[in-house]
Structure formats: structure tokens, C-alpha cells
Amino acid sequence: MADVIRRIEEIEYEMSKTQKNKATSGHLGLLKAKLAKLRRELITPKSQGGSGSVESFEVAKTGDSRIGFVGFPSVGKSTLLSNLAGVYSEVAAYEFTTLTTVPGCIKYKGAKIQLLDLPGIIEGAKDGKGRGRQVIAVARTANLIFIVLDVLKPLGHKKIIEKELEGFGVRLNKTPPNIIFRRKDKGGINLQTMVPQTELDLDLIKTILEEYRISNADVMLRCDATTDEFIDVVEGNRSYIPCIYLLNKIDQISVEELEIICKIPHTVPISAHHKWNYDDLLEKMWQYLQLVRIYTKPKGQLPDYEAPVVLQKEKCSVEDFCNKIHRTILKELKYALVWGTSVKHQPQRVGIAHVLNDEDVVQIVKSVK
Secondary structure, rough: HHHHHHHHHHHHHHHHHHHOHHHHHHHHHHHHHHHHHHHHHHHOOOOOOOOOOOOOOOOOOOOOOEEEEEEEEOOOOHHHHHHHHHHOOOOOOOOOOOOOOEEEEEEEEEEEEEEEEEOEEEEEEEEHHHHHHHHHHHHHHOOEEEEEEEEEOOHHHHHHHHHHHOOOOOOEOOOOOOEEEEEEEOEEEEEEEEOOOOOHHHHHHHHHHHHHHOOOOEEEEEOOOOOOHHHHHHHHHOEEOEEEEEOOOOHHHHHHHHHOOOOOEEEOOEEOOOOOOOHHHHHHHHHHOOOEEEOOOHHHHEEEEEEEEEEOOOEEHHHHHHHHHHHHHHEEEEEEEEEEEEEEOOOOOEEOOOOOOOOOEEEEEEOOO
């Protein structure tokens, strides 16, 4: 492990000394590919014999969605969890009070959302310092990340935490690049570009793929992609997670200062201690989670508005709805009746491929055998 970290530092040093221009793009692309391969070794270290396994911070996933609290020690993560979920997470004036993952759960707009108060991370967490790799490994499983920042030093902490998460394969507030990459048995490297490229060309792509010992592949670039984005697609283990930056302790600054730091994108200013601005935080949380609530309607009865079936926005078809309730329903399904904004007529008969909208009402009609 120490050897891997040493090699990463050497490559990072060489990259910092290399000038960025067209002549050095191939060399930099090769260094970035080597760096990505070494980072992968840190994310998934080789299993070692014996009983020297490292304790994990993972907890069982419950509810409809999961949010991880990430931040430096003593920025108010535990206070925020205690106030939001009513769960006791030890709070003290010294650093590293939280030593393991503390789970909590809140119910908002009918959805059960799991909150995870993770131990504080420090600079160098991605390389294993302060058990940071275990903390970030749990953060990778979240549907949304809350990065809790001290409002007195927000930008410095924000930059460090982003670097640690990036180094562990987490991409914050980004979507996967529109790149198609397929390995094949023969035929060499075939490149197709749908839009003009400012950085990538066939030679650079061949240089990167040589490092991965790939000599036959089809590559289609549907966006103006960077070297880093192409390496992310080749690696295939990146997590694209939405993130909200919580600027905590706003009771310690002036209104003028608050107006300036609120211009940072994806931020919500709060005071965990005084419970200020929690309404805005919960509303933004709901917006970023992109959950879809579907109400069930038994035949001849009124819809059940108390306990909706909650789905992710990218998986909200009638088929996903049936699977969320019980896997056997799909085998017996004849069709579904839907009321709401996803259909033209009220009700409308639909099949399993129909995509549902938030707050639609669904009645399942089973086939008679």
C-alpha cells in the first residue's frame, strides 16, 4: 500500500512539472492513465490472508434513499443529524468525536430517507490517512452527499474534500460523459467523433488504451470530452453523485459575508446549533434526490395517500413500481390503470414500459387464471 501511495506521489509531482500543450498531451494522458490505475488499487486493494481485516463503517441500507454527511472533524455533522433525525450522535468541542457511522432516518413528503453521520475526514483520506478510505467507501453508496463546511473557512475545506472524493472515484454534481467504449477481439482502435474535439484525438486515445493493454476497441465520442472523462469511462468504476454544500455556523458571520458565500453553487447556509434554515435544506434535498412518489389504489377504494411507493427518477416505470412492491406482481399483471400527469386520459390503461410521474395514482389489474 505504501508503495502504491509513493508511486502516486511521484506521478502527481511529474504532472505538476510538465507543461500543458499539444506536444505534451500524449505524455500527460499516459500519466493520467497510470494514476487512475494506481488509484483503482487503493479503492479495491488486494485481499490479504489472515484475520487482519480492516473494520468497515458500512451500515445496512434502509428506506427509499440514502444521504451521507461528509466533512472535516467538528463542523457540526453530528448536531445536524441529531436535530434532523432525533438520533443521538455524540457531540463535543474536540475533534474526531464521531468514530463510526451513526445512522438516522427522517420521513419527508412520504419518503423514508436514511441519514449517515460519517467520521470526519482529513487531508490525505483517499490515501488511507485517518481511515478516510473506509469513510469515502460508505459515501460512495449514498444517493446524495451533504458536504458540511465551516462557514469561516468554506472554500479551503471544500477544495480539499472535493480532491479526496475525486481521488476515490466520486464525481460530484456531474453526469457520466456521453462516450461509448466497447472492447472487441480484433480490428484495432476505431474512433468516431460526433462533435469537434478540443483535447482528444486518435493518437492520444491509443496512448491511453496502451497503458490498459487494450489494442482493439470501438470508441464513440458524443461530447467534447477531456482525457480525464475518457479515463473514467475506461475504468468504469466511477460514482456520479449529486452533492449539496452545507455552510454551517452562519450565526458567526455578518449578513454581508453570508450574501457573498451564498454565491457558491449547490450551497445551503444553515446553523445546525440554532436550527436555522432547515426548511430550505430539506426542500433542496428533495430536489436533488429526484424521488418519484406513486400512490396505490385498490379496486373500488380511494387512493392511499399516506404511504406512497417511492422510486428513483431514472427507474420509475410501471415495471419498477411492481418490483418495488413485490417481484411476483409482474407475473400476474394484465395492465395498470394510471391517473396523473403521465397520461392523457384519466384513468388510462398502460403497460409495464409506461414511465410514471411524481404523485401519479396506479391501480394494478391482474390477469385471471
